[in-house]
Amino acid sequence: MKALTRGLMTIALLAATAACDGSPTEASSFVAGDGISAAPPPAPGTLTFTATQSYSEQTPQTASGGTGTINFTGSIYSPTPCYSVSASNANRKGVITLTVTAASTGGTCTQVITNNNYTGSISGLAAGTYTFNVVHVTNGTSETAYSSTVTVQ
Structure with missing residues (x-):
């Protein structure tokens, strides 16, 4: 029975693959057992981030909600201009933390x-209400730079 089920699943996969341009997708591929692999869990949100340097102007920390989005601005200082700035984000039970390093x-x-x-x-x-935290990390020292409630539509 197991061999018959596997054979039928293989035929179904081949038919689906042929209908979808010949390349199986992650959600349509089979794993080494008798089951179908599931799509990965949703990401904590897609991060878009850019940074520029200024010796005189500092951008205020802000956050606002949009359709499926939180938009933000801010500024992290460094002791010299020889620093690169990067960011990452995490979403844990409605608390979104943006870490700027x-x-x-x-x-x-x-x-x-x-x-x-x-x-x-x-x-x-x-859509929902999130706690949005911004953490700045410079030279291994971290501090919470901003915290607010943001409503996403």
Whole structure:
């Protein structure tokens, strides 16, 4: 019976693959047992992030909700302009945490306090009310820079 079921599942997969341009998708592929692999769980949201440097202007920390999206701005300072800025996000039970990290690029650099201004969004979110936290990490030291409730439509 197991061999018959596997054979029928293989025929169904081949028919579906032929109908979909010949390449199986993750959701239509079979795993090494008798089951079908499930699609991965939804991501915590798709992060879009850009940063620019300024010696004089600092972008205020803001967050606002949109359709399936949280838009944000802010600024993380560094002791020199020789820092790269990156971000990551996590969504845990309605609390979205954006971690913005300033990491030294090394080398000799002028000692000028630099505002690393950033803007971005987290999209692909379900409608609802979220707690949105921004954590800044510079030289291994972290601090909560912003916390607010944001409503996503």
